Ligand SMILES: O=C(C[C@@H]1CCCCN1)Cn1cnc2cc(Cl)c(F)cc2c1=O
């Protein structure tokens with residue numbers, strides 16, 4: 282395409298409210314424009330990249346046996362009332378009325394719609410499993426849209442839904458989808474991990490997030506430096522490592538600790554390491570008092586605690602509640618001689634502590650030489666602490682490292698969370714009525730575009746991977762007013778196109794500096810410059826990613842471009 286025709290409004294300055302590189306560069310390079318907070322238009326260059334991502338998604342989903350369809354964005358409120366989510370979602374779910382005053386939701390996701398279609402059309406196990414997907418605009422009225430396409434209020438998602446008779450069938454599709462996702466994100470050139478995640482509100486057990494490792498990621502991932510183990514920090518299990526202690530049990534002793542209350546203060550006052558102190562925190566779990574014990578150098582993971590207690594709400598107890606249940610205030614709490622109305626749960630490392638320190642449930646006093654089981658009982662012990670860097674990886678291979686991640690995909694085993702209330706049933710091989718099991722699988726397509734931009738740029742601009750670049754070759758007539766350069770450029774434009782490359786030809790009457798700066802900004806992989814040496818039949822070729830440049834005779838240009846293209850793959 283001739284660049285003099287291309288709608289590509291570039292910006293010299295970095296837009297004020299763009300805080301991350303991808304947002305700044307996609308705006309400056311004329312790929313997107315904001316229409317409202319969290320709502321964007323894709324201009325021609327942005328649309329071309331979006332189209333390529335969607336096609337990679339399509340190829341891999343089709344290959345994995347999922348069938349493409351398209352559902353409406355306007356969804357009957359009645360469907361969301363059946364699943365109960367009309368009432369459980371707040372302002373994030375965008376709603377509207379039609380001309381007949383009928384209530385509708387603007388589609389944030391499509392579990393209800395797809396389940397209503399399947400329950401009407403599928404009655405026999407012979408028709409299962411089914412796997413259907415769409416690539417479609419979603420609406421979620423985020424409280425704080427930010428980072429451009431990374432967190433928008435209108436965005437493009439590929440969402441797939443699968444329906445099954447047997448659990449094994451769901452497990453099989455789940456694995457097939459995870460493999461398809463790995464293929465998709467690899468082809469997009471992303472450094473990602475499939476991360477064990479917390480299923481959050483929608484229940485079900487297995488689910489994985491696909492995280493792109495990125496400094497601006499909002500999620501924290503714990504991953505192994507020697508295996509493919511990776512988990513969202515909320516979920517990351519801790520491998521219990523017990524070093525059996527040879528210490529003999531000493532007599533329990535109560536000591537005055539004056540103002541020392543926090544772990545650090547007590548550790549300093551008594552000159553003991555925090556790993557010898559039992560950190561005791563009183564929580565209220567669904568209104569019941571629970572004394573939570575972790576080693577002094579660990580932190581309580583409230584997601585794990587909530588899952589362990591199968592409680593819907595857990596929160597640190599107030600000072601009043603602490604006084605009420607333990608007759609003391611925070612800073613001197615301990616598990617020794619606590620009323621049995623208070624349930625005690627200990628992290629799995631606590632039972633192995635010997636001659637530990639803990640609060641004496643009397644302000645200003647602590648116990649020394651506290652030994653679990655001898656000096657206090659607990660009703661259960663479980664993995665309820667946050668994993669920390671340096672912990673052994675739960676799969677026993679390597680140690681845990683933290684990284685930030687951008688969530689670009691999320692796959693779920695839903696089970697019967699939607700099919701039960703919406704009665705998506707089938708007759709099994711014995712003619713018995715059964716409820717289907719479901720899986721759902723999402724990719725943030727527009728978010729993936731931003732993640733690629735975020736991870737592929739330098740101080741001069743974007744650097745597109747071959748699989749997604751809006752054009753393959755950037756041909757630049759350095760001085761388009763010079764007849765010789767213009768003539769040779771026109772010739773090379775045809776040659777490059779005939780070689781099967783999508784070529785953007787900068788034929789604008791602009792200064793060389795502007796052309797080169799714009800070329801660096803939009804980030805096409807290979808640039809061909811027709812300049813002063815055109816008269817000698819020599820052109821310059823520059824590789825955007827490495828910055829290398831070469832003087833190439835026109836007669837070698839065709840093979841040279843192919844060679845450099847193949848090296849970039
Ligand atoms: O979307 C999912 C699960 C999967 C993800 C993959 C594709 C199919 N859905 C979870 N989720 C997240 N935010 C939401 C926001 C709103 Cl306003 C809503 F009404 C519903 C949801 C909602 O259900």
Ligand SMILES: [Mg+2]
Nearest residue numbers: 490688690691
């Ligand atoms: Mg998610």
